[in-house]
Amino acid sequence: MSVPFLKKNKGGYSIKFPRSLYPASALLQLKDLYADSDMIVKEKGRYLELSSSSWTAEDCLAVCDSFLYCAKHAVQAK
Amino acid sequence: MHKNFQKVDGWIKLAVKTKVYSLPTIYAAGYVFMDKAYIYLDPDGADKVAVWLRPKNKKADAETVAAEFCQELLNYAHYFTSLKANAENTKILLQRALFSAAPSLVQEAEEKEIQDLIKELEQEEKKESGKRKK
Numbered sequence: 552m553s554v555p556f557l558k559k560n561k562g563g564y565s566i567k568f569p570r571s572l573y574p575a576s577a578l579l580q581l582k583d584l585y586a587d588s589d590m591i592v593k594e595k596g597r598y599l600e601l602s603s604s605s606w607t608a609e610d611c612l613a614v615c616d617s618f619l620y621c622a623k624h625a626v627q628a629k
Numbered sequence: 630m631h632k633n634f635q636k637v638d639g640w641i642k643l644a645v646k647t648k649v650y651s652l653p654t655i656y657a658a659g660y661v662f663m664d665k666a667y668i669y670l671d672p673d674g675a676d677k678v679a680v681w682l683r684p685k686n687k688k689a690d691a692e693t694v695a696a697e698f699c700q701e702l703l704n705y706a707h708y709f710t711s712l713k714a715n716a717e718n719t720k721i722l723l724q725r726a727l728f729s730a731a732p733s734l735v736q737e738a739e740e741k742e743i744q745d746l747i748k749e750l751e752q753e754e755k756k757e758s759g760k761r762k763k
Contacts, residue, residue, distance in 0.1 A: 553638050554681065556669060572652075572670045572678065612667045612683070619668055623656040 557611055565602030566611040567595065568618060576628070577621035584617055634695050640683045641695040644673050650702050654709055655680065658701040666694050 558565045578592070578599065593600040601614055635642040645655055655678055659668040666682045673679035684694045728738075 554640055554669075556671065556681075569670070569672055571672055615667055615669050616663055619656070619659055619663065619670070622670075623660045626653055626656050 557608060559608075560602060562604035563602060563606045564608050564611045565600050565606075566614060567598040567600045569598055570594075571597065573599065573618055573622045574625050577618060577625040580621040580625065581614075581618050584621070585614070590614075634692060636691065637681075639691065640681050641691045642679055642681050643695055643699070644677045644679055645702065646677050648676060650706050651709065652678070654702060654705045657705040657708075658698060661701055661705075662694075662698055665689070666698070 556567050558567075582590075582592070588603060589605065590601055590603050593602070601611075601618075603610070606614075633643055647655075650658075655670065659670065659680070662668055662682070664685070666684045669681040671679040671681065680698070682691065682695050682698060684691055
């Protein structure tokens, strides 16, 4: 799955999201949703990189779904 | 393949101009499409958003799903435009409905409006008298 936002690391997969389109308030909500997971969030310039040693590519896509859901509601709330 | 669609490893990438489809429209269309496809958004220059789509059903044709997404964008663009155009009428209708249920509210609203007008007039008189003294 060689798309620019999905990356296979030594342990698990990571996915990056642009901060301009996935706001901070959405990230807070996403962290709540993934509170029980070992998700790591790193700021990489204009992007946020979300990763976990246990994530597969499909897990990253599920995160993509959740983050879009959170972003949509965050934008609506403004 | 539609000229605005780019196929990348099972994904379709399409560039959406934010001047034509606002960000709330893109989010709304993406949200509705979450059961059909994985949606990823990325800025594409200053005035576009790249929408990446991958159908969740592996048998589905990605290009068809992308075309359906474009339809949904148009649907929500129309919805938000109508919402904005009808906002004032909706407000009036709601006020009428509310006031018909509680007529005393009409009197209270009118009294408040009169008091606000009196305050405005008093402030204007003060300004005028201040100017005359100079």
